[in-house]
Amino acid sequence: MLPVPTSRKKPAFMTAEQLLTADLSSIGEPRGEEHGLTQLIRDSWTEVEPQVEEMGRLFYATLFRIAPETRDLFPVNMEVQRSRLMRALVHVVQMVDQPDELVPFLEQLGRDHRKFGVVAQHYDAVGEALITAIATTAGPAWTPTVRDAWVDAFSAVSTAMRTAAQAERGPASWLGRVVGHERLGWDLAIITVQTGEPIPYRAGQYVSVETPQRPRLWRYLSPANAPREDGTLEFHVRAVDGGWVSRAIVAHSRIGDTWRIGPPMGRMHVDPTTGRDLLMVSGGTGMAPIKALLEDIADRPEQPRTQVFVGGRTWDDLYDFANLRKFSYSNTWLDVIPVVEEEEGSSGAEHGTLADVVTRYGAWADHDVLVCGSPAMIRATVSRMLVAGTPLDRIKYDPFTMD
Numbered sequence: 468m469l470p471v472p473t474s475r476k477k478p479a480f481m482t483a484e485q486l487l488t489a490d491l492s493s494i495g496e497p498r499g500e501e502h503g504l505t506q507l508i509r510d511s512w513t514e515v516e517p518q519v520e521e522m523g524r525l526f527y528a529t530l531f532r533i534a535p536e537t538r539d540l541f542p543v544n545m546e547v548q549r550s551r552l553m554r555a556l557v558h559v560v561q562m563v564d565q566p567d568e569l570v571p572f573l574e575q576l577g578r579d580h581r582k583f584g585v586v587a588q589h590y591d592a593v594g595e596a597l598i599t600a601i602a603t604t605a606g607p608a609w610t611p612t613v614r615d616a617w618v619d620a621f622s623a624v625s626t627a628m629r630t631a632a633q634a635e636r637g638p639a640s641w642l643g644r645v646v647g648h649e650r651l652g653w654d655l656a657i658i659t660v661q662t663g664e665p666i667p668y669r670a671g672q673y674v675s676v677e678t679p680q681r682p683r684l685w686r687y688l689s690p691a692n693a694p695r696e697d698g699t700l701e702f703h704v705r706a707v708d709g710g711w712v713s714r715a716i717v718a719h720s721r722i723g724d725t726w727r728i729g730p731p732m733g734r735m736h737v738d739p740t741t742g743r744d745l746l747m748v749s750g751g752t753g754m755a756p757i758k759a760l761l762e763d764i765a766d767r768p769e770q771p772r773t774q775v776f777v778g779g780r781t782w783d784d785l786y787d788f789a790n791l792r793k794f795s796y797s798n799t800w801l802d803v804i805p806v807v808e809e810e811e812g813s814s815g816a817e818h819g820t821l822a823d824v825v826t827r828y829g830a831w832a833d834h835d836v837l838v839c840g841s842p843a844m845i846r847a848t849v850s851r852m853l854v855a856g857t858p859l860d861r862i863k864y865d866p867f868t869m870d
Contacts, residue, residue, distance in 0.1 A: 581639035590628070643661060671689075672756075678720065680719050693763040735837055745774070774802050
């Protein structure tokens with residue numbers, strides 16, 4: 468669950484989006500003598516961040532004390548959940564002065580939380596626990612003004628999430644049966660799941676999955692295909708170090724297993740109205756949403772000229788490149804370039820990191836850009852592209868595609 472506190476009352480006649488926009492659009496304006504709301508939140512978070520593990524433990528201990536029924540919403544091992552909490556908080560803090568980006572993210576998160584059985588009173592308990600944990604960890608940096616800033620911002624977060632959840636009429640989750648398990652290596656597998664009814668996702672989005680091997684531990688995965696009439700979804704899963712769910716999926720998933728799948732999330736999509744050429748940058752299993760998007764584009768009446776860079780540490784990491792290149796042979800609007808970090812002789816690939824190679828080709832200022840991969844790869848690539856001159860509003864990426 469994403470933490471959101473209670474707050475001072477807001478005018479009842481405002482919609483959730485108006486409330487969120489009103490609260491967050493004021494961030495950055497002066498409040499008090501020195502800081503606007505944004506700066507107050509970010510400055511206090513700077514004090515908390517070195518102690519995030521302790522803050523996470525304190526948050527959940529407080530939550531389970533004041534609302535014991537919430538304990539059953541979480542897995543027995545809380546290590547992964549604490550990590551997700553920190554990533555969610557970091558993302559909100561980073562986006563707190565960008566309501567146009569933050570509002571859709573929070574609305575998706577609110578709809579996604581329905582799968583946990585979250586009810587309205589849980590938000591109040593979570594908010595109390597969050598304020599207690601941050602206040603205790605921040606120490607002397609926690610002042611009444613800082614507290615008001617956090618309460619205001621997360622009141623808006625709570626409103627957006629709750630309103631979106633209450634307005635949703637579709638299922639909270641879907642059940643799917645594993646119908647395929649292809650092992651590509653010791654740490655990589657392609658899993659095919661068929662749902663009883665199609666999930667209304669868009670190519671490029673991701674979903675959360677719960678498997679019988681790891682109950683109540685959810686992992687985000689991107690379907691590697693556009694929606695199909697038969698309801699099948701193909702997932703590319705790599706077992707990562709410390710990955711409780713990914714290791715179980717790769718090694719222990721079995722045909723016939725039942726998965727629970729949460730609502731679609733994410734903003735990765737190709738807008739057909741811009742008229743711009745397209746750049747896609749993919750690392751590792753970030754190949755999956757790229758494949759789904761290319762499949763979707765191929766079915767459109769018109770296709771933008773599309774350049775795809777696919778990268779990995781070694782050539783073996785480009786596990787699906789042969790299929791992608793074959794796809795490009797029958798679609799003249801598509802060009803793909805392999806990228807490997809380690810020299811491997813005449814492999815036919817560009818050498819360097821994806822950030823190195825992509826910016827070596829230019830600024831891509833006249834392209835729409837999609838970046839998919841690990842958080843580290845996304846950070847490095849986006850940062851280098853911004854320095855090279857790529858406009859920020861042309862770059863799309865999802866912060867939770869890897870988990």
